[in-house]
Amino acid sequence: MTFDSLSPLDGRVVGTFPVHDGDDVGAAVARARQGARGWRIQGFRGRRRVLDAWRRDIVAHLDELIAVVRAETGKPVGDARLEIMLALDHLSWAAGHAERTLRRRRVRAGLLMLNQSASLGYLPYGVVGVIGPWNYPVFTPMGSLAYALAAGNAVVFKPSEYTPAVGDWLRRSFVRAGGAPEVFEIVTGFGDTGAALCRAGVDKVAFTGSTATGKRVMAACAETLTPVVIEAGGKDALLVDADADIEAAADAAVWGAYSNAGQTCIGIERVYAHTLVYDRVVHAISERVRELRAGTDDAARLGPLTMPRQADVVREHIADALASGGVLREGALVETGQTLAPVLLVDVPESSSAVREETFGPTLVVNRVASMDEAVAKANAVRYGLSGAVFSRRRGRALAERLRGGMIAINSVISFAAVPSLPFGGVGDSGFGRIHGADGLREFAYAKAITRQRFRLLTLTTMRRTPRVDALVQRIIRLLYG
Numbered sequence: 001m002t003f004d005s006l007s008p009l010d011g012r013v014v015g016t017f018p019v020h021d022g023d024d025v026g027a028a029v030a031r032a033r034q035g036a037r038g039w040r041i042q043g044f045r046g047r048r049r050v051l052d053a054w055r056r057d058i059v060a061h062l063d064e065l066i067a068v069v070r071a072e073t074g075k076p077v078g079d080a081r082l083e084i085m086l087a088l089d090h091l092s093w094a095a096g097h098a099e100r101t102l103r104r105r106r107v108r109a110g111l112l113m114l115n116q117s118a119s120l121g122y123l124p125y126g127v128v129g130v131i132g133p134w135n136y137p138v139f140t141p142m143g144s145l146a147y148a149l150a151a152g153n154a155v156v157f158k159p160s161e162y163t164p165a166v167g168d169w170l171r172r173s174f175v176r177a178g179g180a181p182e183v184f185e186i187v188t189g190f191g192d193t194g195a196a197l198c199r200a201g202v203d204k205v206a207f208t209g210s211t212a213t214g215k216r217v218m219a220a221c222a223e224t225l226t227p228v229v230i231e232a233g234g235k236d237a238l239l240v241d242a243d244a245d246i247e248a249a250a251d252a253a254v255w256g257a258y259s260n261a262g263q264t265c266i267g268i269e270r271v272y273a274h275t276l277v278y279d280r281v282v283h284a285i286s287e288r289v290r291e292l293r294a295g296t297d298d299a300a301r302l303g304p305l306t307m308p309r310q311a312d313v314v315r316e317h318i319a320d321a322l323a324s325g326g327v328l329r330e331g332a333l334v335e336t337g338q339t340l341a342p343v344l345l346v347d348v349p350e351s352s353s354a355v356r357e358e359t360f361g362p363t364l365v366v367n368r369v370a371s372m373d374e375a376v377a378k379a380n381a382v383r384y385g386l387s388g389a390v391f392s393r394r395r396g397r398a399l400a401e402r403l404r405g406g407m408i409a410i411n412s413v414i415s416f417a418a419v420p421s422l423p424f425g426g427v428g429d430s431g432f433g434r435i436h437g438a439d440g441l442r443e444f445a446y447a448k449a450i451t452r453q454r455f456r457l458l459t460l461t462t463m464r465r466t467p468r469v470d471a472l473v474q475r476i477i478r479l480l481y482g
Contacts, residue, residue, distance in 0.1 A: 002016050002018055004016050005161075005165050007072060007074065008073070008296075008304040008306055008338050009071065009296045012071075014068070015164065015165040017165075020187040020189045021193070021196065025200045026200045028186075028200075029127055029185070029202055031181075032127045032156050032182055033127055033201075034182055035154045035181075036124070036152075036153060036183070038180060039149075039154055039183045040152045044099035044152075047150060047152065048099075050177065050178055052092075053177040053178050054091065054173060054174050054179060056177070057173050057174075058087075058091075064169075065084060065138070065169055065173075066084065068165050069084070069137060069166055071165070072137065072163045072164075072165050072166055073135070073137065073163060073303070074261075074303035074304040074305070074338075075260055075261070075303045075306075076298070076302075076303055079303075083136050083138050083139045084138050087142040087146075089418070090139075090142055090143060090436060093420030094147045094150040094440070095150050097150075098150035098441055101122075101442065102121065102122035102151060102442070102445055103121065104121030104450075105119060105121070106118065106119050107119060107120050109451070112476075114457070115453060115455050116453055116454065117452045118450070118451050120449055122151070122441075122445035123152070123448050124148075124153040124445055125204045125445065126154070127156060127202045128148040128155050128202060128203065128205070129158065129197045129200070129202035130144045130157045131158045131206070131208065132144075132158065132159045132163075132167065132208060133208045133209050133265075134160035134163045135306065135360075136264075137159060137160065137163035137166040137167065138170065141157065141167070143436050144206035144208070144435055145157060147435060147440045147441050147443070148444040149183070150441060151441050151444040153203075153444055153445075154183045154185070155184055156185040156187060157170075157187070158186075158188070159186070161189065161190050162307055164188045167188070171184050191213075191216075195217075195220050198217055198226065199223065199224065201224075204226065204227045204444065205217060205221050205226055205229075206231075207228060208231040208232075209232065210233055211232040211358075211430070214230040214431060217230070228433070229443050230432055231424070231426070231430075231431050231433075231435065233265055233430060234265050234267075234358060235269050235270065235358050235386075236384075237271070237403075238252065238253050238256060238268045238389040238390070238413065239271075239273075239372065239379060239392070239403075240273040240274060240277060240281050240392075241372055241390070241391060241395060242274040242276040243395075244392050247284060249284075249391040250281060250284035250287075251288065252389060252391065252412060252413040253413075254285060254288040254292075255414075256389065256413035257269065257363070258364070261304070262342075262359065262362040263306060263360055265386060266387045266414055266417060267414070268413060270364075270366075270379070271364065271366040272367055272374075272375035272378055273367075274370075274371070274372065274375070275369065275370050278368040281366065285366060286329055286344060289330040289331065289342050289344045289364075290330060294340060294341050294342065295339060296339060302340075302362055304337075304340075305339075305361060306338075311337065311338050311340060313359065313360065313361065314340055314359055314360070314363060315334070317352075317353050317361075317363065318343055318345070318354065318363060321352045321353075321355075322345075324352045326345045326348035326349065327346050327347050328343065329345065329346045329366075330343065331343035331344060340362055342362040343362060343363045344364050345364065345366070346366050346367070348367060350367075350378060355367075358384065372392075372395065372399055375399075379403055379404075380402075380403065380404040383429040384429050384430045385426050385428035385429070385430050386405055386406060386426035386430035387407040387408060387414075387416065388400075388403045388407075389408065389409045389413045389414075391410075392410075392411075404428070405427070406425045406434070407424065407425075420437065421436075421437045421438070423435070423436055424440070460473065
């Protein structure tokens with residue numbers, strides 16, 4: 001059984017791929033299990049050589065990958081290029097920092113165990129299943145693929161059914177660069193294929209996608225106590241303080257809201273502007289929104305939505321915002337199709353789905369607040385906790401600390417995703433666990449502690465312990481901790 005990957009640009013078939021069933025997935029995991037042994041034996045430096053070669057191969061065939069990303073997602077060429085650049089930076093960082101982050105190191109044993117030598121190291125799980133999204137089909141899964149591989153695992157990658165050609169391209173590039181095929185396996189298909197991967201005996205699953213699907217992944221993995229890292233949705237807010245640089249805040253809001261046609265988990269969907277600058281903020285954003293045009297041609301700044309049914313969600317949220325009293329400041333409600341005009345909504349009630357639920361499309365809600373305390377309270381009032389942004393000259397750090405989320409940018413948006421040393425992830429319905437950075441490397445390895453007795457001292461762990469020793473322990477407790 002096969003399925004076609006259709007381009008949202010023109011409906012053409014980008015490629016035809018197999019629908020892998022449980023047996024196919026199990027076979028892929030078995031092959032990866034064999035590959036994991038040799039991959040681990042290569043050590044950090046051997047793996048780095050392969051990953052560096054993979055990075056160079058991607059660069060050598062950059063235009064080819066850009067074309068595949070554009071064909072399957074519909075995003076503009078410039079956005080595809082930027083996504084790949086960020087992915088390359090993370091691939092380079094993971095390969096270059098794995099050894100110093102995960103290698104075994106000595107730790108202090110403490111006074112009580114001064115006769116013990118203690119060390120801590122991080123070992124690969126073995127085989128990691130990666131379930132990727134369609135909105136950033138290179139950058140987002142690379143946050144799991146690169147870090148899992150650098151940590152010494154083999155991977156089995158299940159790309160989204162909307163972007164299987166991108167996943168297949170990445171795997172072929174890895175093999176072309178000298179990586180063993182069984183170290184990077186790929187399975188394609190729909191939800192059942194992803195569920196089969198969760199149950200196929202992998203040692204960990206890294207999932208990126210909607211909160212609802214993330215819960216189903218967790219439920220499947222719970223059957224075998226397979227650990228998971230979940231990077232789910234968001235409803236991120238940008239706060240504009242009274243002393244903010246209005247023009248910079250407007251630029252950031254428009255980029256955060258409308259880049260990739262709003263299909264960004266860490267994108268900006270809400271703006272809370274202080275009443276003293278609210279009108280200026282709305283005016284500045286409106287000017288910039290009017291400069292944007294959605295289309296399928298090369299000159300369009302926004303492409304079509306990748307997933308057809310997501311357009312219906314966007315339309316529902318816009319309609320609900322207007323029905324509940326919100327005002328359509330810019331754009332129009334497009335009744336059909338996947339190519340949606342950028343929409344700016346103002347004065348939308350906080351109870352509206354456009355404020356509370358992830359829209360994942362080219363919309364932005366800008367609401368007025370009387371104070372930054374009110375802004376923080378409203379920003380934190382949703383069930384998501386992924387990321388956010390603050391524009392303020394004096395109180396940026398203080399406000400950022402109060403926002404609920406795993407990543408906050410001050411006087412910029414989404415900048416944390418481009419810093420490879422920073423962990424990426426959220427709380428609440430945005431998921432848990434981290435990719436990127438040292439935390440991301442450790443996410444794909446388990447801690448292993450080792451002690452070695454260097455010389456005999458007072459032995460407490462014996463059934464022949466005497467009353468005299470117990471009395472000595474009593475004195476030690478009072479001396480050290482009293």
